[in-house]
Amino acid sequence: xxxxxxxxxxxxxxxxxxxxxxxxxxxxxxxxxxxxxxxxxxxxxxxxxxxxxxxxxxxxxxxxxxxxxxxxxxxxxxxxxxxxxxxxxxxxxxxxxxxxxxxxxxxxxxxxxxxxxxxxxxxxxxxxxxxxxxxxxxxxxxxxxxxxxxxxxxxxxxxxxxxxxxxxxxxxxxxxxxxxxxxxxx
Numbered sequence: 002x003x004x005x006x007x008x009x010x011x012x013x014x015x016x017x018x019x020x021x022x023x024x025x026x027x028x029x030x031x032x033x034x035x036x037x038x039x040x041x042x043x044x045x046x047x048x049x050x051x052x053x054x055x056x057x058x059x060x061x062x063x064x065x066x067x068x069x070x071x072x073x074x075x076x077x078x079x080x081x082x083x084x085x086x087x088x089x090x091x092x093x094x095x096x097x098x099x100x101x102x103x104x105x106x107x108x109x110x111x112x113x114x115x116x117x118x119x120x121x122x123x124x125x126x127x128x129x130x131x132x133x134x135x136x137x138x139x140x141x142x143x144x145x146x147x148x149x150x151x152x153x154x155x156x157x158x159x160x161x162x163x164x165x166x167x168x169x170x171x172x173x174x175x176x177x178x179x180x181x182x183x184x185x186x187x
């Protein structure tokens with residue numbers, strides 16, 4: 002039977018909550034501390050999920066396999082320690098470089114990110130008014146929704162792109178070796 006230490010579980014929750022709070026700050030030093038707290042919380046989560054203490058995983062004939070310690074959580078904890086160290090080293094280098102260049106470690110607001118955040122969230126695949134299809138086995142010539150990506154917020158209905166018949170001007174351009182769009186033929 003496995004028991005969980007309530008104090009360790011509470012400490013893990015506090016580490017995750019504090020880490021998430023610090024990661025949402027604008028200074029790189031606080032982000033680094035938040036990442037370190039989240040990493041230590043993840044290590045503690047793996048430790049708590051590993052189960053009880055067992056014998057060293059050395060094979061002894063006649064011993065019940067349930068008496069051995071599980072080695073997978075140990076390997077995962079070691080991996081989490083190494084990944085956490087690498088991220089800590091990378092963020093420390095970023096903080097040092099930021100301090101050398103601008104004498105501050107605050108992440109500035111990017112004007113382009115603000116513009117993108119203020120744009121409408123139109124997605125042609127999600128927001129188009131599509132016709133119900135009755136078969137999965139259609140080619141583009143019979144699919145009523147083949148051109149949904151050309152819809153816009155102002156025109157959410159699918160507009161079918163029917164190729165126009167070649168005109169006299171089009172046939173003259175083809176005779177000269179050029180496509181009607183203006184590019185060279187391959």
